[in-house]
Amino acid sequence: MALLEVAGLTKSFRGLKAVAGASFTVEAGAIVGLIGPNGAGKTTCFNLIAGAIRPDAGTVTLDGRPITGFSADRACRAGIGRTFQVVKPFVQLSVLDNVTVGALRATRDVATAQRAARQVLELLHLDHKAGQLAGTLTLPERKRLEVARALATGPKLLLLDEVMAGLRPTEIDEMVAVFRTLNRETGLTILLVEHVMRAVMALAGKIIVLHHGRIIAEGGPDQVVRDPAVLECYLGGAPA
Amino acid sequence: MNSLVSALPGRRRAGLILALGLLLAAPWVAGPYLLSVLVLALYYAYVGQAWNVMMGFAGQLSLGHALYVGLGAYVSATLYLHAGLGPWAGVPIAAAVSAAAGAVIGFLAFRFGIGGVYFALLTIAFAEFTRIGFEHVDWLGGAGGLFLPVVERGHLDIVDLRGGPRLFYYVLLALTVAALWLCHRLRTSRIGYYWLAIREDPEAAQALGIDLFRYRVLAAAISAAMASVAGSVAAFYYNSLTPADSFGSAKSIEIILGPLVGGLGTLIGPILGAFVLTGLGEALRALLDVTGHQVPGATQLFYGLVLLLVIKYLPGGIWPGLARHLGLGNRVG
Amino acid sequence: MSWDVYANVVIGGILTGLVYGLMALGLSVIFGVVRVVNFAHGEMMMVAMYLAVLGCGTWGVDPLWLMLPLAALMFVLGYALQSLLVHPFMTRPDHAQFMLLVAVGMILTNGALILFGPDARGVQVDYALDSFEFGPLLIDKVRLYAALAALAVAAALFGFFRLSATGKAIRACADNYRGALVVGLDVRRLFALTFGCGTACVGAAGAMLVLLGDVTPSLGPAYTLLAFVIVIVGGLGSMAGALVAGVLIGVSEALAGLILVPSMKSMVSFGLLILVLLFRPQGLLGRSA
Numbered sequence A: 001m002a003l004l005e006v007a008g009l010t011k012s013f014r015g016l017k018a019v020a021g022a023s024f025t026v027e028a029g030a031i032v033g034l035i036g037p038n039g040a041g042k043t044t045c046f047n048l049i050a051g052a053i054r055p056d057a058g059t060v061t062l063d064g065r066p067i068t069g070f071s072a073d074r075a076c077r078a079g080i081g082r083t084f085q086v087v088k089p090f091v092q093l094s095v096l097d098n099v100t101v102g103a104l105r106a107t108r109d110v111a112t113a114q115r116a117a118r119q120v121l122e123l124l125h126l127d128h129k130a131g132q133l134a135g136t137l138t139l140p141e142r143k144r145l146e147v148a149r150a151l152a153t154g155p156k157l158l159l160l161d162e163v164m165a166g167l168r169p170t171e172i173d174e175m176v177a178v179f180r181t182l183n184r185e186t187g188l189t190i191l192l193v194e195h196v197m198r199a200v201m202a203l204a205g206k207i208i209v210l211h212h213g214r215i216i217a218e219g220g221p222d223q224v225v226r227d228p229a230v231l232e233c234y235l236g237g238a239p240a
Numbered sequence B: 001m002n003s004l005v006s007a008l009p010g011r012r013r014a015g016l017i018l019a020l021g022l023l024l025a026a027p028w029v030a031g032p033y034l035l036s037v038l039v040l041a042l043y044y045a046y047v048g049q050a051w052n053v054m055m056g057f058a059g060q061l062s063l064g065h066a067l068y069v070g071l072g073a074y075v076s077a078t079l080y081l082h083a084g085l086g087p088w089a090g091v092p093i094a095a096a097v098s099a100a101a102g103a104v105i106g107f108l109a110f111r112f113g114i115g116g117v118y119f120a121l122l123t124i125a126f127a128e129f130t131r132i133g134f135e136h137v138d139w140l141g142g143a144g145g146l147f148l149p150v151v152e153r154g155h156l157d158i159v160d161l162r163g164g165p166r167l168f169y170y171v172l173l174a175l176t177v178a179a180l181w182l183c184h185r186l187r188t189s190r191i192g193y194y195w196l197a198i199r200e201d202p203e204a205a206q207a208l209g210i211d212l213f214r215y216r217v218l219a220a221a222i223s224a225a226m227a228s229v230a231g232s233v234a235a236f237y238y239n240s241l242t243p244a245d246s247f248g249s250a251k252s253i254e255i256i257l258g259p260l261v262g263g264l265g266t267l268i269g270p271i272l273g274a275f276v277l278t279g280l281g282e283a284l285r286a287l288l289d290v291t292g293h294q295v296p297g298a299t300q301l302f303y304g305l306v307l308l309l310v311i312k313y314l315p316g317g318i319w320p321g322l323a324r325h326l327g328l329g330n331r332v333g
Numbered sequence C: 001m002s003w004d005v006y007a008n009v010v011i012g013g014i015l016t017g018l019v020y021g022l023m024a025l026g027l028s029v030i031f032g033v034v035r036v037v038n039f040a041h042g043e044m045m046m047v048a049m050y051l052a053v054l055g056c057g058t059w060g061v062d063p064l065w066l067m068l069p070l071a072a073l074m075f076v077l078g079y080a081l082q083s084l085l086v087h088p089f090m091t092r093p094d095h096a097q098f099m100l101l102v103a104v105g106m107i108l109t110n111g112a113l114i115l116f117g118p119d120a121r122g123v124q125v126d127y128a129l130d131s132f133e134f135g136p137l138l139i140d141k142v143r144l145y146a147a148l149a150a151l152a153v154a155a156a157l158f159g160f161f162r163l164s165a166t167g168k169a170i171r172a173c174a175d176n177y178r179g180a181l182v183v184g185l186d187v188r189r190l191f192a193l194t195f196g197c198g199t200a201c202v203g204a205a206g207a208m209l210v211l212l213g214d215v216t217p218s219l220g221p222a223y224t225l226l227a228f229v230i231v232i233v234g235g236l237g238s239m240a241g242a243l244v245a246g247v248l249i250g251v252s253e254a255l256a257g258l259i260l261v262p263s264m265k266s267m268v269s270f271g272l273l274i275l276v277l278l279f280r281p282q283g284l285l286g287r288s289a
Helices: A042-050 A074-080 A096-104 A110-123 A138-154 A168-188 A198-204 A220-227 A228-235 B003-005 B009-029 B032-057 B066-083 B089-109 B116-135 B165-187 B192-201 B202-207 B214-236 B243-247 B250-263 B267-290 B298-313 B316-324 C003-034 C040-059 C063-089 C092-115 C141-163 C165-175 C177-184 C187-212 C217-234 C239-259 C262-279
Strands: A002-013 A016-027 A031-035 A057-062 A080-082 A157-161 A191-193 A207-209 A214-219 C131-134 C137-141
Touching: A002 A042, A002 A191, A016 A042, A016 A057, A016 A191, A016 A207, A016 A214, A031 A042, A031 A198, A042 A057, A042 A074, A042 A080, A042 A157, A042 A191, A042 C262, A074 A080, A074 B202, A080 A138, A096 A110, A096 A138, A096 B192, A110 A138, A110 A168, A110 B192, A110 C131, A138 A157, A168 A191, A168 A198, A191 A198, A198 A220, A207 A228, A214 A220, A214 A228, A220 A228, B009 B032, B009 B165, B032 B165, B032 B192, B032 B214, B032 B250, B032 B267, B066 B089, B066 B116, B066 B214, B066 B243, B066 B250, B089 B116, B089 B214, B089 C262, B116 B243, B116 B250, B116 C003, B116 C092, B116 C217, B116 C262, B165 B192, B165 B214, B192 B202, B192 B214, B202 B214, B202 C092, B243 B250, B250 B267, B250 B298, B250 C092, B250 C217, B298 C092, C003 C040, C003 C137, C003 C141, C003 C165, C003 C217, C003 C239, C040 C063, C040 C092, C040 C187, C040 C217, C063 C092, C063 C141, C063 C187, C092 C165, C092 C187, C092 C217, C131 C141, C137 C141, C141 C165, C141 C187, C141 C239, C165 C177, C165 C187, C177 C187, C217 C239, C217 C262, C239 C262
Parallel strands: A031 A191, A031 A207, A080 A157, A157 A191
Antiparallel strands: A002 A016, A002 A057, A207 A214, C131 C137
């Protein structure tokens, strides 16, 4: 059964259609990559699912429940965890406290939340930084913190917005390994927007290609990279 | 209280107990003048703590907090004068009224998405609106204000909160300690985590499932209720209250000096800031007195300078750096 | 009351409102460009009024003659304040900026209290009680002169921003801060210039306002609020909006003073501020976002 169903999602900004009737599904337990050239509408699509912005038309369904037009906090409570492309750490709080805020989604008890937060930090190799202020972290560490915080909310679906950007290849491989483990061991479903093809190819079982707000291709990684429409939109060429 | 003390590392616990001991003993050592200064310092420590909940924790800048202090003063004084209701009943009612006012203003502001400078202005506007309104209600004494019957010296009546500075010193000390405990509890609870998250980055906080509106309104209501009690106590201490003194913008500024100077968002900062500022201000006044100068405005000018210097050179306030120096742990608070 | 009483009050409100509008224009310019909210605006106004009173007392001239020197002096003060004190705060959180200017306001208010004492000071001109008569309409000379002067200063400021190269550069900074940095504009100097222009408005308005009323050290916060009310009603950052809203506030306060009691007139402004903030935060005259 599909965990996430997006149907006819549409959003315009000042008359410009950022997302135009996008429909796709993400199966429970899958890792799906959402790719496309700059300005294709990937992040808008993300924000529509995560509730940061309201769609003009279309529906979003999570686990059989409609969540269309939910505010971001309701979307999170419904089971969507997200990261931000431009990371947003709580800089004056410790790394542990950052993640504890997320973990308090599942429990009211702070001690329990802190334990859960520590586990997530271990998973993302940030446990040695737990006591530091988040403002002191490097960018790769901040990216991992962003993931840790979203994970701590215990999402059914994790939305990752370019968490690999700016990381070194070895760091990317580490992150890929983390997500693989999570996916395999906990069955976590992941939808990722990513420019780093190395990561997408390694993780995603299905790739959706967005161009000018429309889905132009969908399928397995090998299939998609050979798709003429995809090659055209990435490499340019005569307009279709 | 126990949880607060036991949660602290040894040196901090010792420091807190020492400070509390000194404060408990102070009225038996201090002369009347010093006692009145200490009462003032405790008042600002307490009310600063109340404001700190709103700004230091939840990140909502209120520049009209005098509104809640003034409502506390007026409601409890009016109930006492017109309904014969003593402060033990009147103070909770006043706190409820202030909490409701805070919640309503919060509701309006946050529902309509008013933030930053607009929120600050909205709080000033409500306070000023109320001030002028109260100046035109004769039943509340108009611009001339309300007066509570003054008691003769030495009279002590805890039921009606009538008595000398020593009584009020202990009342305010108890309030300050209670507020410290409450803020500690709030800050280490889920609410506190959520407030700090909202203060740091509302969008990220919301993405973690936090209902921004609900927690902001909650902060406004709690902060307003706490501030209200300070107003009630001050009304019974000074026995007089006017709209200008109660709701005026100068009052709103005085409230926030302590936390800003002491350390915004910390637990000890508001108390430390209030004592440092009141102490230095009174020392300056005494110095001018000794040299035969009566300079109205000198202490306020001095407060302005201190605020300016602290904001410029010590953006986190005095406490975080001091705590590190004293080896009281590097965690802020 | 007959209609001419109302008409006279409205005319008086319009004229006073233009002077208020000029003061608010200063705040609006500073916010629109520098993005700093000048919480010491009214306190600066109070200082300008004291300087006007002092100047008139010393040289025995009409305060309107002091308009330009005062504007120049306040320009220098604003320039210095922005470049020395406020500019390092551009990257700090908003509330740090507010508090910095609140501190400046406290220093100005209490400095004035120490220097001049708490009593009201004013200026007497020999035409203080004269008025022009048009049938049943009476127009106070002082109000008319002050309003005309306010319009002239506002027009000069509009001209500066629209026509001069510096004015255009400043508007470029306001539109796109990074872009301005990239093309090599000296943003620090331009911001200081803008802050100076804003305080110059205050200086000029101060010279006019002493014609309309006395000054006390505690006047600052009320004028700060008044300026905010006007600027927010007119739309933060809109220059024309500030003038129009100034007139609107001037008229509504004058009418409130007539219909209610004079001491309640500010309540109308604060009530208006609350309503505008809640229902039209972009200002009555601003474009909807």
